[in-house]
Amino acid sequence: MKMSLDCIPCFVRQAADAVKMSALSDENQKSLMQEVLKSMDDVDLNQTPPAAAQMIHRRLRELLLTDDPYRESKDRQNEMAAALIPEIRKYIALSSDPLVMAVRYAITGNIIDLGAKNKIGYGEIYEELQNAPLQPILGDIEAFKKSVLQAKTILYLADNAGEIFFDRLLIEQLSDVKITMAVRGAPVINDATISDAQAAGIDEIADIIDNGSDAPGTILEDCNDKFRRIFNESDMVIAKGQGNFESLSDEPREIFFLFKTKCPVISRHSGFCLGSYVATHRLRGNYVSEEKAL
Amino acid sequence: MKMSLDCIPCFVRQAADAVKMSALSDENQKSLMQEVLKSMDDVDLNQTPPAAAQMIHRRLRELLLTDDPYRESKDRQNEMAAALIPEIRKYIALSSDPLVMAVRYAITGNIIDLGAKNKIGYGEIYEELQNAPLQPILGDIEAFKKSVLQAKTILYLADNAGEIFFDRLLIEQLSDVKITMAVRGAPVINDATISDAQAAGIDEIADIIDNGSDAPGTILEDCNDKFRRIFNESDMVIAKGQGNFESLSDEPREIFFLFKTKCPVISRHSGFCLGSYVATHRLRGNYVSEEKAL
Numbered sequence: 001m002k003m004s005l006d007c008i009p010c011f012v013r014q015a016a017d018a019v020k021m022s023a024l025s026d027e028n029q030k031s032l033m034q035e036v037l038k039s040m041d042d043v044d045l046n047q048t049p050p051a052a053a054q055m056i057h058r059r060l061r062e063l064l065l066t067d068d069p070y071r072e073s074k075d076r077q078n079e080m081a082a083a084l085i086p087e088i089r090k091y092i093a094l095s096s097d098p099l100v101m102a103v104r105y106a107i108t109g110n111i112i113d114l115g116a117k118n119k120i121g122y123g124e125i126y127e128e129l130q131n132a133p134l135q136p137i138l139g140d141i142e143a144f145k146k147s148v149l150q151a152k153t154i155l156y157l158a159d160n161a162g163e164i165f166f167d168r169l170l171i172e173q174l175s176d177v178k179i180t181m182a183v184r185g186a187p188v189i190n191d192a193t194i195s196d197a198q199a200a201g202i203d204e205i206a207d208i209i210d211n212g213s214d215a216p217g218t219i220l221e222d223c224n225d226k227f228r229r230i231f232n233e234s235d236m237v238i239a240k241g242q243g244n245f246e247s248l249s250d251e252p253r254e255i256f257f258l259f260k261t262k263c264p265v266i267s268r269h270s271g272f273c274l275g276s277y278v279a280t281h282r283l284r285g286n287y288v289s290e291e292k293a294l
Numbered sequence: 295m296k297m298s299l300d301c302i303p304c305f306v307r308q309a310a311d312a313v314k315m316s317a318l319s320d321e322n323q324k325s326l327m328q329e330v331l332k333s334m335d336d337v338d339l340n341q342t343p344p345a346a347a348q349m350i351h352r353r354l355r356e357l358l359l360t361d362d363p364y365r366e367s368k369d370r371q372n373e374m375a376a377a378l379i380p381e382i383r384k385y386i387a388l389s390s391d392p393l394v395m396a397v398r399y400a401i402t403g404n405i406i407d408l409g410a411k412n413k414i415g416y417g418e419i420y421e422e423l424q425n426a427p428l429q430p431i432l433g434d435i436e437a438f439k440k441s442v443l444q445a446k447t448i449l450y451l452a453d454n455a456g457e458i459f460f461d462r463l464l465i466e467q468l469s470d471v472k473i474t475m476a477v478r479g480a481p482v483i484n485d486a487t488i489s490d491a492q493a494a495g496i497d498e499i500a501d502i503i504d505n506g507s508d509a510p511g512t513i514l515e516d517c518n519d520k521f522r523r524i525f526n527e528s529d530m531v532i533a534k535g536q537g538n539f540e541s542l543s544d545e546p547r548e549i550f551f552l553f554k555t556k557c558p559v560i561s562r563h564s565g566f567c568l569g570s571y572v573a574t575h576r577l578r579g580n581y582v583s584e585e586k587a588l
Contacts, residue, residue, distance in 0.1 A: 005310050005313060005314060005320070005323050005324055005327060006310060006314075008306060008310055008324075008327050008331075009303055009306045009307035009310050012302060012303045012306040012331075013303035016299050016300060016302055016303050019299060020299060020300075026299070027340065029299050030299055030302075030339040030340070031339075033299060033302050033339075034334065034335055034339065037302075037306075037331045037332075037334050037335065038331075038332060038335050040328065040331050041328055041331065041332050045324040045325075045327075045328065046321065046324070
């Protein structure tokens with residue numbers, strides 16, 4: 001999907017958040033922000049949001065003289081998620097449909113997204129977790145279940161640090177399948193990289209690959225050959241989060257998107273109300289909502 | 295007060311809102327936004343927020359080829375407020391302390407602020423009005439009441455369109471005093487100008503002057519002589535809204551500020567929690583909170 005005018009203030013807010021994480025003086029932070037704004041002049045605003053964000057965050061890292069301004073935040077998010085997981089795992093095991101319940105919690109984990117918001121606290125996650133078991137999953141969860149049953153190989157595109165612990169719970173439910181999890185090739189915002197996948201112990205239950213790209217989404221032409229081969233050859237592709245949806249929503253192959261609609265731009269493009277839990281795929285050119293489900 | 299790094303995304307959001315109000319194509323809106331971002335390079339980010347916003351909105355109006363991109367929004371806000379006022383007036387008259395109740399509603403009106411938020415709907419105003427009678431007024435409402443009783447001349451600095459109808463209800467309670475209401479000298483965001491003051495019928499109960507400036511606040515050195523003279527000579531100055539607080543909070547003369555804290559930057563600077571109804575003035579260098587009140 002093409003970015004919207006409304007993505008621009010969001011990019012600027014992301015940049016301000018990253019700049020505030022630095023140890024620079026107030027005055028230096030402001031002049032660095034002015035550099036970021038100036039650099040946005042070269043960014044093509046008719047790309048997908050992750051493609052534009054990739055450029056902005058590259059410039060931001062250059063200016064901040066760091067490869068990974070969000071490393072500390074990601075570590076905190078991983079710790080927070082790690083502490084929550086054992087309880088949720090028990091709850092999933094006791095539910096009448098553990099696969100669907102695990103999908104629900106994987107979507108809950110998608111609120112840990114510093115691209116969409118500037119802070120995620122324990123309180124907010126706790127509240128979301130309280131509501132999670134009751135959330136209807138919009139889209140086409142039946143097609144998702146059917147595809148899981150038929151697939152022999154699944155590629156799972158991770159989204160953020162912290163959230164990746166919730167993805168692990170879903171992967172645990174995808175039994176008797178060869179699963180590969182792909183993470184970003186280099187740090188960008190709080191998106192998960194190899195070390196976050198390892199922190200979540202994904203290597204115990206799936207193969208981990210990196211996609212070779214530093215975009216906060218999956219821009220296929222920017223990904224490495226290995227990733228693209230697995231993307232094309234896997235029976236099923238599960239893509240987590242808004243960034244993966246934004247960058248892959250126009251791809252011809254079937255992809256199951258799991259995300260929470262956290263901004264009006266995504267809500268408009270996907271056709272799901274703000275705040276929805278979504279498990280959808282494309283059928284005859286449209287994303288399947290419950291109304292349209294066959 | 296000096297602007298914060300967090301003001302920058304807010305300025306960019308304001309600009310995007312204004313650009314979206316235009317009839318330009320999606321592509322032209324985006325390239326216009328890039329022009330706005332580029333122009334922010336010249337803006338001194340160590341000024342007050344209204345001083346920086348003044349520069350950005352001037353550039354925006356030049357690029358949009360209009361003197362007043364918000365005129366339609368302001369008309370809608372005035373209509374919405376006009377419809378609400380008769381009921382509120384009755385409610386104020388019946389309350390045990392009409393002056394304090396009118397202060398409360400004047401602060402309620404301060405949510406009609408397109409500087410702080412991109413849309414204000416009827417639902418949101420309705421909800422705020424339901425809660426208004428129960429809102430504690432933080433700061434020093436006793437000093438405000440005392441000053442009203444002692445003053446013979448009051449200068450009332452208006453803030454936004456729509457909101458100005460609520461200000462009228464407060465002015466109606468300031469009896470036996472010569473009142474002058476000052477509005478902005480030219481359109482900026484949804485700030486009130488002469489025509490909004492007239493729409494609210496302020497001319498029936500007070501003198502109206504314009505301050506000669508197009509800043510979304512009161513930058514004294516940018517205001518005309520008449521305004522400055524009345525500002526200096528009035529027994530009491532009442533300043534509505536965040537913009538007037540941001541630009542006048544360091545002035546030496548006593549000013550009573552009435553506003554709702556709608557952003558973390560103002561909350562930090564004023565010392566009042568986000569969402570507070572505030573009536574404060576400066577005493578011994580600090581803004582008076584209830585705890586500090588004498």
